[in-house]
Amino acid sequence: MKIEKVVEKFYDGLAEHKLYGRKCKECGAIEFPPKYACNTCGYHETEWTELSGKGKLHSIILASTLNKDPWNSELKNYSYGLVELEEGVKFNATILGIRRKNAKKLREMLPLPIHPVFYEKEGFTTLFFELDEVEGIE
Ligand SMILES: [Zn+2]
Numbered sequence: 001m002k003i004e005k006v007v008e009k010f011y012d013g014l015a016e017h018k019l020y021g022r023k024c025k026e027c028g029a030i031e032f033p034p035k036y037a038c039n040t041c042g043y044h045e046t047e048w049t050e051l052s053g054k055g056k057l058h059s060i061i062l063a064s065t066l067n068k069d070p071w072n073s074e075l076k077n078y079s080y081g082l083v084e085l086e087e088g089v090k091f092n093a094t095i096l097g098i099r100r101k102n103a104k105k106l107r108e109m110l111p112l113p114i115h116p117v118f119y120e121k122e123g124f125t126t127l128f129f130e131l132d133e134v135e136g137i138e
């Protein structure tokens with residue numbers, strides 16, 4: 001299988017439990033998942049940068065029959081949400097640890113701190129996020 005270099009570096013990073021993005025040499029914006037060009041200012045030169053993985057969850061979309069991802073079928077409690085890393089980049093991700101039961105309460109507390117979970121499956125490492133401990137929520 002031939003994969004683009006930028007994608008390869010990203011997945012190699014995940015296997016080492018590291019998050020790599022591309023930082024724009026012109027405006028400093030970060031592309032994650034990484035792309036070669038900057039989507040913020042359009043500049044063509046970006047460079048690798050390691051991201052902390054720490055950030056905040058801004059929304060909770062429960063997995064339902066309509067949006068269930070077959071890739072996630074073995075996961076018990078997951079949802080989707082908008083993640084913003086402390087480096088300023090925003091993207092949609094799969095979030096662990098949110099149940100139908102606690103989702104309403106958690107929504108009222110957004111944004112909530114999250115951290116990355118590196119999930120090994122079939123020789124690949126997939127990136128998920130999980131809520132940090134939230135007081136009063138099981
Ligand atoms: Zn830029």
